[in-house]
Amino acid sequence: MPADRLLPTEEARDLIDLTRDIADKVLAPIVDEHEKAEKYPDGVFETLGEAGLLSLPYPEEWGGGGQPYEVYLQVLEEIASRWAAVGVAVSVHSLACHPLFAFGTQEQKEQWLPDMLGGSTIxxxxxxxxxxxxxxxxxxxxxxxxxxxxxxxxxxxxxxxxxxxxxxxxxxxxxxxxxxxxxxxxxxxxxxxxxxxxxxxxxxxxxxxxxxxxxxxxxxxxxxxxxxxxGLQIAFSALDSGRLGIAAVATGIAQAALDEAVAYAKERETFGRKIIDHQGLGFLLADMAAAVDSARATYLDAARRRDAGLPYSRNASVAKLIATDAAMKVTTDAVQVLGGNGYTRDFRPERLMREAKITQIFEGTNQIQRLVISRSLA
Incomplete structure (x- = not known):
């Protein structure tokens, strides 16, 4: 995982540290078992809610975390890198709170928004x-x-x-x-x-x-x-933010696949050398790392535009397109790095590859993202 994230404040750095601690202690130890058994993660969302991680991009006056999207998305990436299904659900929860926050009356917000953002509901x-x-x-x-x-x-x-x-x-x-x-x-x-x-x-x-x-x-x-x-105005305004959430989730999946591939390549030996020392495989890993870094930079650019109040609809589509296509390629290449082992369920890359595919489909397929981008150019 990237240990040197560029974060705007000390508070944001502490938040990432908190997220990593919870993700490593609560999510990572049980993800494989729950995904294989198709078992709902009871208690996980309550834990995230108690830590304030379910309401980060909303104002504190309504019970949110008051964090910029730039920070929220990096938290989401950290969660998704350990458990993509949980990351998607957190992103969808944030998406589901947007219509009331952005279009609700004062009375509606006072009645429902604090509970929606309080961490006890999803x-x-x-x-x-x-x-x-x-x-x-x-x-x-x-x-x-x-x-x-x-x-x-x-x-x-x-x-x-x-x-x-x-x-x-x-x-x-x-x-x-x-x-x-x-x-x-x-x-x-x-x-x-x-x-x-x-x-x-x-x-x-x-x-x-x-x-x-x-x-x-x-x-x-x-x-x-x-x-x-x-309704459609509300739906589409929320989807721009939702697409950034999926871009962050996809980047988390890709980062996890890269980490798995690098760790394996440092241990596996062929012809008397670690396979990471063979140039052909080393270059493959380098391309994977470049794809992950590019995906992260693209969603952060869109998030910073959103935080600055600039138009970001096209940038959100670009981020979703770039990050999810990168996730599909990086997870596929991670399976290749592990060879036969990568094709088995004893190793995580095959699951990450299956998870990456849906990111190219929901919140608007990547063909729809290309349509959005091309229309913005016209």
Whole structure:
């Protein structure tokens, strides 16, 4: 792991030290067992919450950590380098708090935001549907106006922490076209909300991803965030930040794969030499290290733009694209460094390779990121 991070304050350096201590003592010892058994990490998110690591980029007045995104993302990378599924869930929780913080009324924020940021609850983001992934304007889940609120009917898909989260950001149709989608804050346990069985995923198996079914779920008017029809604006504003979270997670996965490959190359011998001393393999490791450093620099550049109040949408897409493609390449190369051992589940690179793949898909596929970047150039 990089021991010489460039951090803006002594407080930030202490925060990274705290994160590393928790990650090494709480996450690293149990990740392999839980991922193999597809076992939920009971108590892990409570531990992170008690340490204040679930609310870092939000103001202290609402119960957040008051940290710039530059620092929050490096904390997220440290978590993900030990346990990618936990890192993704932390990123999604931060994403799920954004609509209320950025678009909620003062009364709504006073009522719900302190609990959401207090560390004892975990949130989920419910945008995608079975027939509406990258095309968010095609949402079909409907919120019909009734006396005192809305009646919600329809299906959502690909919900990280589905069935386990304490609250859900729901995007549902209240009108026609792209301007007919609204955002709602849904508490867990409401009548008419059920979840499908967890998806049988390629990786990130310790934290469930499910579908959700809304059968006439009643949501009072106060549960709508923003104005009616403002849903896609809210969703897309949150996704820019979410893409930076996934870029940091992907960099953590890539860093973990590099660390595993380097450690193995320092121990394994062929032809009387450590394999790291063979130039062909040494150059492969050098390319892996360059990819990890480039991914980190790219997401930090976007984060610093966000912290400075500059436009960063294109930079977020660039960071997500660069970091996740790097994670896929670095984890694949780590498997190659370990040779036959890398193809077995006795060693971590094969799991890291499986985990890296999803980072190229969620929060907008990398093809969508290229579309965002190309349109910004036009």
């Amino acid at each position: 949130g989920a983001y419910s945008l995608s549907e079975p027939q509406a992934g990258s095309d968010a304007a095609a949402l079909a889940c409907k919120a019909s106006k009734v006396d005192g609120g809305y009646s919600v009917t329809g299906e959502k898909a690909w919900i990280t922490h589905g069935g386990v989260a304490d609250f859900y950001n729901l995007f549902a149709r209240t009108g026609e076209g792209s301007k007919g989608i609204s955002c709602f804050l849904v508490p867990d346990g409401v009548d008419g909300l059920t979840f499908g069985r967890p998806e049988e995923k390629m990786g990130l198996t310790a934290v469930p991803t499910t579908s959700a079914r809304y059968d006439g779920v009643h949501l009072p008017d106060e549960r709508r965030i923003g104005t009616e029809g403002q």
